[in-house]
Amino acid sequence: xxxxxIAYDTRTGNTSQMAQAVAEGAKSVDxxxxxxxxxxxxxxELADADALIIGAPTQSKQPSKAMRDFLPRLSKxxxxxxxxxxxGSYGWSGEAPGIIEKTLRDKGVRIVAETxxxxxxxxxxxxxxxxxxxxxxxxxxxxx
Ligand SMILES: Cc1cc2nc3c(=O)[nH]c(=O)nc-3n(C[C@H](O)[C@H](O)[C@H](O)COP(=O)(O)O)c2cc1C
Numbered sequence: 001x002x003x004x005x006i007a008y009d010t011r012t013g014n015t016s017q018m019a020q021a022v023a024e025g026a027k028s029v030d031x032x033x034x035x036x037x038x039x040x041x042x043x044x045e046l047a048d049a050d051a052l053i054i055g056a057p058t059q060s061k062q063p064s065k066a067m068r069d070f071l072p073r074l075s076k077x078x079x080x081x082x083x084x085x086x087x088g089s090y091g092w093s094g095e096a097p098g099i100i101e102k103t104l105r106d107k108g109v110r111i112v113a114e115t116x117x118x119x120x121x122x123x124x125x126x127x128x129x130x131x132x133x134x135x136x137x138x139x140x141x142x143x144x
Pocket of ligand 1 (some may be wrong): 119
């Protein structure tokens with residue numbers, strides 16, 4: 001089985017809804033096991049995962065506090081050869097997903113899907129984009 005870790009933070013639930021739709025898309029691919037966790041609960045899954053999909057809301061033009069605390073932990077494991085992508089909900093400026101993407105890239109993760117930002121609570125179109133993100137990442141690791 002290939003493992004996809006979806007690690008996210010959320011304050012009012014919007015990024016959580018996105019994360020669940022990303023998980024749905026990834027799970028629809030054969031031979032993929034999805035681990036969906038809030039960043040504060042992530043432990044050894046980081047090293048084990050074949051792909052990391054990381055999401056957070058933007059707060060004060062940055063990823064939320066729990067995500068800012070989490071991102072330095074990515075330096076403690078080798079991320080080379082892992083696939084990844086970033087996502088998050090935002091209100092008006094939406095910097096967090098881009099910052100997460102850059103952090104993943106700097107640590108050697110292969111970014112395999114376009115960074116996804118959704119304004120506010122995801123509507124049907126936004127949820128479809130999340131499903132598609134999960135599917136794209138999962139098919140990338142199973143078809144290399
Ligand atoms: C304290 C605070 C600061 C915020 N700052 C920003 C910001 O700088 N830029 C932005 O685009 N959205 C900002 N937002 C809006 C959130 O990103 C937006 O409400 C998002 O949908 C929240 O996602 P969540 O439900 O996953 O927490 C802020 C929200 C809060 C509560």
